[in-house]
Amino acid sequence: MQKYVLGVNFLKKLFNIMKLSTFLTLTMFALSCTSASEEIEKQAMAARTKGGSSSTLVDGMAIYRKNCITCHGADGKLGLNGAKDLSASILPLHDRIQIITNGKNLMTPFKSILSEEEIKAVAEYSVGLSRQSDK
Numbered sequence: 001m002q003k004y005v006l007g008v009n010f011l012k013k014l015f016n017i018m019k020l021s022t023f024l025t026l027t028m029f030a031l032s033c034t035s036a037s038e039e040i041e042k043q044a045m046a047a048r049t050k051g052g053s054s055s056t057l058v059d060g061m062a063i064y065r066k067n068c069i070t071c072h073g074a075d076g077k078l079g080l081n082g083a084k085d086l087s088a089s090i091l092p093l094h095d096r097i098q099i100i101t102n103g104k105n106l107m108t109p110f111k112s113i114l115s116e117e118e119i120k121a122v123a124e125y126s127v128g129l130s131r132q133s134d135k
Helices: 002-049 054-067 093-102 116-133
Strands: none
Touching (some): 093 116
16 A cells, blocks of 8 residues: 555656646747747848848748748747758758748748748848848
């Protein structure tokens, strides 16, 4: 009987640790999402002040936030699911448009999801992510 009681107490403690761990993980995730949004806003403002077309950059930023941030991250450096580091990319705009349109490796092709204008806006925004890392 003694061993059974010890086992139950151990499982209760383990369950409490798992609850705490889950809570901390969700809290960190929520905080990182806020930081990512703030970082995207800063990058968009910086890109606009460098003389880019503000409507294209804002649209590109919004589309990037909706479709790309999960794998590439707010600053383009996340690299989830094999996503390339956009901040280190030297691809010209045309090549970026082709990859966004047709996909590459695990990347989703967006030709049936986004319009040509939206694809171009995202590609232009990704060029801005490369320029941000040049600072």
